Amino acid sequence: MGTMGTRCDRRGPMGGRAARRAALVALLLMAWTLGSTLGTTPGGSAARALPVLQLERARAGYVPTLDGSEPIFILALGSDARPGEEIDGQRADSIHLIAINPAKHRATIVGFPRDAWVAIPGYGTNKINAAMTAGGPDLVVATVESLMGVTIDYWALTWFDGFRAMIDDIGGLRVDVPFDVVYAYARAEIPAGPQTLSGKDALAFARARHALPAGDFGRSENQGLLLVSALAQFRAEFAKDPSRLLDWVGAGLRNMRTDVPLDQLLRLAFTASTLNPRKVTNIVLPGGTGMAGGTSVVNLDQAALQAIAADLRDDGLLRKGTIPPSPNASLLGG
Amino acid sequence: MTPAGRYPLGALSDTRTHPPVRAARAERTRRRKPLGLVVIPIVLALAGVGLVLLLARGDGGGIPIIGGGRSEEVPPFDFVVRKARAVPTAEGADAKALAKEAEAVADELTPILDELFTTAFLDPAAWRDGDYEAVWARFSDDARAAAEESVETLTLGRAAGETFDAVTPKRGTLGFEVLFDPDGDPISAVASFSFSATGVRTDGTATRILSSGQLFFGNPGHWRITAFEVERADREARVPASPTPSAT
Incomplete structure (x- = not known):
């Protein structure tokens, strides 16, 4: 308590409000920045599903065979x-x-x-x-x-x-x-x-x-x-x-x-x-x-x-x- | 003016020297200054960090100013040719001359394959939107439909833009067999290839992209892929230390 009192005293009532506002602004800025950086906005991340990645063996092939309609x-x-x-x-x-x-x-x-x-x-x-x-x-x-x-x-x-x-x-x-x-x-x-x-x-x-x-x-x-x-x-x-x-x-x-x-x-x-x-x-x-x-x-x-x-x-x-x-x-x- | 007796005498006395208003403001100002000095730089620093991260990411097709992240840069890639072998069709053909011709065909086909694999796996402008038109153009009319149906195996895939942030080549090797007609002109060539790259996914994990197989080329002079047999064997991988593209 004593410490808190001392800190409040040192900042004064106006300094505390400004700091809170600044902190809020900083937090919002940080949230926006991180949101942009991660490509999502808060609350939108759940809607973004990563596709399943192909990690199994897969093959593709094609050969030009002769037409099959006639022997x-x-x-x-x-x-x-x-x-x-x-x-x-x-x-x-x-x-x-x-x-x-x-x-x-x-x-x-x-x-x-x-x-x-x-x-x-x-x-x-x-x-x-x-x-x-x-x-x-x-x-x-x-x-x-x-x-x-x-x-x-x-x-x-x-x-x-x-x-x-x-x-x-x-x-x-x-x-x-x-x-x-x-x-x-x-x-x-x-x-x-x-x-x-x-x-x-x-x-x-x-x-x-x-x-x-x-x-x-x-x-x-x-x-x-x-x-x-x-x-x-x-x-x-x-x-x-x-x-x-x-x-x-x-x-x-x-x-x-x-x-x-x-x-x-x-x-x-x-x-x-x-x-x-x-x-x-x-x-x-x-x-x-x-x-x-x-x-x-x-x-x-x-x-x-x-x-x-x-x-x-x-x-x-x-x-x-x-x-x-x-x-x-x-x-x-x- | 002030009713007497309500306040202690002197409390509102005009006899006060008036330091109080200016002095108090000055005092408050003195007290606020250190807070501004602390908070504003924090806000600015955070904004700066955010800006750096944003620019580095290059989200939404933006051009990254700082390296790494969702780069739009096409990483350089060149196949290494291990061999080029001639397959003659005439009895008593000049093996030495055909071997040289086979190397010339390899020299002709290698840049085509460099470009093909760059478009199929490395060029963000292609895989970001799943647009591999330049790849399909390399196939013969007969083979093209089958190739397009195999888009997930022959390329990074239609949804690669949602999956990957960056893809960098690791290694690519080629071997050629070239079939010559009895006059010594090339008629068909097979490129046996092995290609690997590392893809960093949007969730921060990585996958090793491994593609190998054979591509048959026909129509010399305007070489087109007439047949193919390709295998993909992708696996999980460590995230590369540096996102900087490295040439093979």
Whole structure:
């Protein structure tokens, strides 16, 4: 009390009021300043909620795929040209029609036995592999189009060395080999089971037919299996590192010929990244061996051919009832 | 005049010497002076502090006079290029020549990416209003819609202005793969990037902004992003010691 009295005495009544006013002004000024500084006015802070901050992982992606309304048909060809030979002037001993349904992220691979006895537009009837000798990839395209009743969008052609280099350029191909494969010609023995095949071994796997009970039919299915394996590997690598797409496109273009324009090829590659390899049906056109003018040929099962062609045309996919049995069924245990 | 007897004699006597009025005023004045000297400087000091804080904050889009706070300054940012690799499509292509070409493409694309990430994450004029038009303009017609839908992942976000006070870059690295056509002309390029920045939120806390992924470029000469795969992995961070933007 004594202290208070002393202080009051010292300031006097007028000094006390001025100090109180000044303090009030200072407080108001401080409140206004702090309010402005914090971006709020007193009483308004509750209305200002901070948005929830993104602290979880988030991803954004876009790939320019091909239009999904129509199936895309691509003819994959393998020339039996040896080093130094004209690649597209030799027989096409590997012929596969790839049908892609972008909307359903599914595809079908149809293998053609190389000795299939078919009509070659402008060249009468001959083994299908002779079409390339007569007119290059374009004539093989016309032959398959005539046989299947589809319009083929693009073709791609590789050869032994090109195929081997392509596989090596992507660092090998992961394949779940379904049964032991022996290819004496290249002294290759590939055991069953998942493994990464070098270009040399992948080529051996693609060429081996003598040890297969269905010969070229079984080989054609194995070639389709390599395509499916490549798709699975590409997809996995793309998911991990999308820039791998350029390596795959580069490896492909360095080792094959194609009529796919580069920008379309990139789109095709992006489209492939969306395909589910488990949803790819791999078949070989069924048929039986016969003779034509002293030559051993394959007579395609016309009923099966018509059913497969009709089924494939609309959406590029096959119904279960249309899928023929595997030529390697006896080796697969099925 | 004064009724006698009501007051003690002399109390109101005219005989008083009249010091009292002036003297009392003077006395009061003497007594008030020290108070004014104390209070007014306090008020002025408080006002000064308030003014400093207000100017430093630059609220509402004002230009800050003193560094820090809600700066409108665009912090400088440049990606560091780690590699540029050529992917040939022709057998027997001149690897050395293509490697040089790949570096030239990297030199062409790097400033585009510097600008892209500056607009997407660092430029207050863009993120304050959530206006990333300059970012979307870098995408191809096909990719643009998907990019705009991913605004929260590809940029600081539409509501960044309500969330952040300042964003400063930490680090940015780039790697390029360039695909060449058989004639040796670039046709496509992939930029693999890693970008980080620190955002100071309006509540005073901070977040580390982490963005990484791949951007596919097409249309050489007028490079546009044709495809993208981008991941954001933001996390809480310490508030940086200095709000001064630092270049990478």
